[in-house]
Amino acid sequence: MNDKSALLGQLKIDREPEHSDGGGGTGKWILLVIILLLIAGGLGWWLMKPSGLPVKAASVVAASGGSSGPASLLDASGYVVARRTATVSAKITGKVTEVLIEEGQHVDAGEIVGRLDDTNIRAGYGQASAQLAYARAAHDQVRVQLANAQRDYQRKQQLLAQHFVSQSEVDNAQTALDDLKAQLNTAARSVDVSLQGVEVSQKSLDDTVVRAPFAGVITVKAAQTGEIVSPLSAGGGFTRTGMGTIVDMDSLEVEVDVNENFINRVRAGQAATIKLNAYPDWEIPAEVIAIIPTADRAKATVKVRVGFKQKGDPRVLPDMGARVAFLSEAPTPGSGNAAKPGVTVPADAVQVNGDAGVAWVIRDDKLERRGVKLGAKNGDQLSVLAGLSAGERVAIGDSSKFEDGVKVQVQP
Numbered sequence: 001m002n003d004k005s006a007l008l009g010q011l012k013i014d015r016e017p018e019h020s021d022g023g024g025g026t027g028k029w030i031l032l033v034i035i036l037l038l039i040a041g042g043l044g045w046w047l048m049k050p051s052g053l054p055v056k057a058a059s060v061v062a063a064s065g066g067s068s069g070p071a072s073l074l075d076a077s078g079y080v081v082a083r084r085t086a087t088v089s090a091k092i093t094g095k096v097t098e099v100l101i102e103e104g105q106h107v108d109a110g111e112i113v114g115r116l117d118d119t120n121i122r123a124g125y126g127q128a129s130a131q132l133a134y135a136r137a138a139h140d141q142v143r144v145q146l147a148n149a150q151r152d153y154q155r156k157q158q159l160l161a162q163h164f165v166s167q168s169e170v171d172n173a174q175t176a177l178d179d180l181k182a183q184l185n186t187a188a189r190s191v192d193v194s195l196q197g198v199e200v201s202q203k204s205l206d207d208t209v210v211r212a213p214f215a216g217v218i219t220v221k222a223a224q225t226g227e228i229v230s231p232l233s234a235g236g237g238f239t240r241t242g243m244g245t246i247v248d249m250d251s252l253e254v255e256v257d258v259n260e261n262f263i264n265r266v267r268a269g270q271a272a273t274i275k276l277n278a279y280p281d282w283e284i285p286a287e288v289i290a291i292i293p294t295a296d297r298a299k300a301t302v303k304v305r306v307g308f309k310q311k312g313d314p315r316v317l318p319d320m321g322a323r324v325a326f327l328s329e330a331p332t333p334g335s336g337n338a339a340k341p342g343v344t345v346p347a348d349a350v351q352v353n354g355d356a357g358v359a360w361v362i363r364d365d366k367l368e369r370r371g372v373k374l375g376a377k378n379g380d381q382l383s384v385l386a387g388l389s390a391g392e393r394v395a396i397g398d399s400s401k402f403e404d405g406v407k408v409q410v411q412p
Contacts, residue, residue, distance in 0.1 A: 053408045055397035057362055062390035063344045063383055072273075072325040072377050073265045076304070078256030080276070080320040082247045084214065087222070089242035090116055091207045093230035096223050101244050103221055107212040114223065114243040118208040125201035132194035139187035146180040153177045210243050219318065220245035247318055250311045253289060254322045257301035261353065266291060266326050272306055277321035284316075285309040286324065328376045342375055342385040349394040350374070350382055359388060360395040360402045367395060367406045 094116035101113045153173040159165040223229055223240045231241065254274055258266055266288060274284040289305040296302070306324050308316065350357040350372060361368045372387030388394070395408060 053397070053401060053406055054411050055362070055395040055408045057393045057410045058346045058349050058396055060343050060345050060384075060388045060390055060392045060394060063342050073328050074258065074262050074326045075323060075377065076256040076258050076326070077321070077323045078254050078306075080252055080316060080318055080322055081255050082249075082251050082318050083253060084216070084248035084251035085245065085318075086213055087242040087245050088113055088210060088212060089231050090114075090210050090229055091231060092116070092204070093228065093232070094208060096225050096227050096229055096240075096243075099221070099223055099225055099243060101218045101221055103218055105218045107216065107218060107246065109212060109215045111212045112209055113212055113218075114210040116208040116210070116229070118205055121201065121204045121208060125198070125205050128194065128197040128201040132191070132198050135187065135190040135194040139184070139191050142180060142184045142187045146177070146184050149173070149177040149180045212246055214246070214248055216246040216248040218244050219247050249316075252308065252311070252316055252318065254286070254306045254308075254324055256304050256306060256322075256324050257296070257299060258304050260295055260300050260302055263291070263302045264355075266304055271327045271329075273325045273327065274306065274308065275323045275325075276316070277323070279315060282315075288326070342383055343388050343390050344381045344383055345388065345394055346396065347377060347380050347382040349396050350384070351399055352382075359384070360399070361388070362393045362395050362408060362410065365407055365410075367402055367404060367408055369402075369404050
């Protein structure tokens with residue numbers, strides 16, 4: 001019985017009273033307080049956070065009137081092009097026997113750049129020369145016969161005066177003399193024809209030698225020995241159209257596309273500077289050659305040709321990317337008509353439309369639309385001649401969201 005009682009006692013659940021020392025309850029209260037504090041802080045931040053359109057502010061600075069150098073009125077990008085370039089080809093179709101050029105080689109005007117097979121043409125030239133020699137020999141033969149007929153006619157005239165021959169014999173001698181004169185004239189014309197044939201053959205022979213049309217630099221070598229070249233590209237892809245491409249480096253210039261809204265800032269003869277993308281720190285003096293008198297309807301641009309004032313620099317190569325700054329005229333010292341300097345602002349702070357634009361002034365944390373009159377651009381700074389005052393602040397940001405009276409938040 002005692003063992004059974006002990007076993008039953010082990011199966012008995014011991015329900016001791018819960019301790020009320022407050023350890024678990026205190027932790028719950030602390031967690032609840034932390035959560036309430038976080039909620040209160042978030043709500044406070046939400047209520048206290050600044051509101052308004054985020055923008056950056058730039059100060060309007062009075063422009064210095066002491067600079068007398070020209071400023072950039074307009075910047076445009078384009079490429080270096082050659083006004084004088086040619087694919088050098090033969091006038092006839094033939095097989096290349098010799099190519100005397102390589103890329104980068106300088107050639108003079110008239111220098112031989114290649115030769116074609118002249119075997120058949122040279123044979124024709126020999127035949128024409130032989131025909132000329134034959135015609136000249138025939139001409140000499142007729143001339144000898146004419147001289148003899150002339151003497152015979154004179155003798156018979158003397159005999160006729162002495163009544164030793166009849167008049168008919170004299171007439172026959174006259175006829176023979178006239179016939180030989182006609183033959184001599186025909187022989188002379190045959191000599192001329194043969195001479196022209198020789199000249200034609202000579203020119204055909206000269207056409208097998210390809211020469212440079214002007215002095216320049218070879219940029220492309222297009223043919224190799226054994227290939228067929230033709231000015232008409234007869235034979236499809238197996239026929240070359242030329243020996244190579246030659247470029248006159250003294251004819252290099254820059255072509256840029258100028259937005260038609262700003263073309264009134266450009267004129268022929270205007271001073272400019274060119275910066276090549278390959279040499280961004282190198283300012284090259286230049287001037288406007290011409291404004292092409294037509295506009296591109298698709299791009300709303302006008303093409304402008306800008307020439308280098310210093311030519312022949314080996315760093316300038318065709319098809320290089322370039323950026324052109326069109327410069328204003330430098331004011332004459334002491335002149336009374338010098339333009340007032342105005343103020344300057346970052347170019348990003350103005351919506352440009354030709355010679356005018358729109359700036360957004362920050363006043364009492366709100367935007368105010370302001371129309372401005374623009375001057376020259378110098379780097380990333382834009383000159384404003386009217387509409388802004390020094391000390392004001394202008395907004396820089398997403399201008400599509402700018403409106404009069406919109407509240408803004410100035411970002412640092």
